[in-house]
Amino acid sequence: MDEPSATAEQGAGDSVIHTRALTKRYRGGQLAVDGLDLTVPAGSVFGFLGPNGSGKTTTIRMLMGLIEPTSGTAHVLGRPMPRATRAVLPHVGALIEGPALYGFLSGRENLLRYDSADPAADPRTRRARVAAALDRVGLAAAAGKKAKAYSLGMKQRLGLAAALLQPRRLLVLDEPTNGLDPQGMREIRALIRELASDGTTVFLSSHLLDEIEQVCTHAAVMAQGRLITQGAVTDLAAGIRGRLVVTTPDTGDAARVLKERGVADVIVDEDRVTGEPPDGELADLNAALVAAGVRVRGFGVERASLEDAFVALTGEGFDVAG
Numbered sequence: 001m002d003e004p005s006a007t008a009e010q011g012a013g014d015s016v017i018h019t020r021a022l023t024k025r026y027r028g029g030q031l032a033v034d035g036l037d038l039t040v041p042a043g044s045v046f047g048f049l050g051p052n053g054s055g056k057t058t059t060i061r062m063l064m065g066l067i068e069p070t071s072g073t074a075h076v077l078g079r080p081m082p083r084a085t086r087a088v089l090p091h092v093g094a095l096i097e098g099p100a101l102y103g104f105l106s107g108r109e110n111l112l113r114y115d116s117a118d119p120a121a122d123p124r125t126r127r128a129r130v131a132a133a134l135d136r137v138g139l140a141a142a143a144g145k146k147a148k149a150y151s152l153g154m155k156q157r158l159g160l161a162a163a164l165l166q167p168r169r170l171l172v173l174d175e176p177t178n179g180l181d182p183q184g185m186r187e188i189r190a191l192i193r194e195l196a197s198d199g200t201t202v203f204l205s206s207h208l209l210d211e212i213e214q215v216c217t218h219a220a221v222m223a224q225g226r227l228i229t230q231g232a233v234t235d236l237a238a239g240i241r242g243r244l245v246v247t248t249p250d251t252g253d254a255a256r257v258l259k260e261r262g263v264a265d266v267i268v269d270e271d272r273v274t275g276e277p278p279d280g281e282l283a284d285l286n287a288a289l290v291a292a293g294v295r296v297r298g299f300g301v302e303r304a305s306l307e308d309a310f311v312a313l314t315g316e317g318f319d320v321a322g
């Protein structure tokens with residue numbers, strides 16, 4: 001199997017995934033992905049974010065060579081997909097739509113079976129490889145249990161172990177925490193961070209903004225098949241101004257003073273009055289509040305979140321649960 005390498009063909013420096021005008025229109029006429037230009041830097045934990053139906057799974061299926069694009073190009077590890085699927089996929093660990101497991105087999109037996117289906121896997125080192133993968137995802141102690149007795153989180157970890165039987169340059173995880181309880185989500189997120197810390201690029205889709213903020217270095221935001229924005233997570237949120245927040249029992253007076261001082265979009269919510277931060281000196285604004293007899297208990301600008309960025313970019317709300 002030839003090693004995929006970055007070539008001029010890839011056309012985007014150090015990127016592990018690179019698409020140009022990637023488009024998929026399904027036979028029924030549904031335009032699922034529309035002119036996508038995606039660049040996933042090597043070594044990043046890249047969050048592919050968008051509401052249900054925004055085209056994430058369709059994109060992943062094109063990247064993995066499972067379906068043909070209608071037009072445009074996709075390169076993975078510097079090679080064109082789907083043409084180079086056979087050369088590329090051995091370097092990619094994927095967890096898409098939940099792992100396929102045999103419930104009547106133990107976790108260890110599932111992995112042994114999975115490994116033996118890989119013609120490139122040396123049978124002599126199989127048991128050691130399986131033990132190492134189980135250890136890596138924290139399932140060593142539960143390796144002898146039947147998979148049907150596993151929690152959803154453990155099943156997801158077993159799926160990750162299967163993806164990690166061979167050394168990988170890229171991990172592609174489609175909604176890896178979907179359906180998990182908060183504890184299961186925390187475990188999978190911690191595991192993803194750990195996997196990324198050894199330099200493996202991780203590409204994960206999610207409809208949860210806070211998940212992306214917690215685990216990802218970079219993100220792309222999709223809506224209705226189109227890319228809204230992409231970049232470093234800190235830059236995405238930094239591009240959006242935070243909110244001025246005044247905490248006070250005198251909300252009515254505070255709101256009046258802020259408006260008089262030209263603060264736009266003033267909103268009162270319980271003991272908080274928020275608005276768009278003004279261009280001038282914030283200390284003057286604080287002084288004006290105090291001079292008007294407002295008892296100021298808190299005053300400052302809250303950092304914008306990725307959610308603020310999403311709302312500002314699309315005008316839509318977002319599912320932030322979990």
Ligand SMILES: Nc1ncnc2c1ncn2[C@@H]1O[C@H](COP(=O)(O)OP(=O)(O)OP(=O)(O)O)[C@@H](O)[C@H]1O
Pocket residue numbers: 026027028030031032050051052053054055056057058059207
């Ligand atoms: N095989 C298919 N044939 C026709 N339309 C499809 C097919 N698969 C997906 N679609 C449509 O394409 C659009 C994008 O779907 P896709 O599954 O890629 O979105 P998604 O962001 O992954 O959403 P979800 O998180 O719900 O899977 C949706 O409108 C969906 O109904």
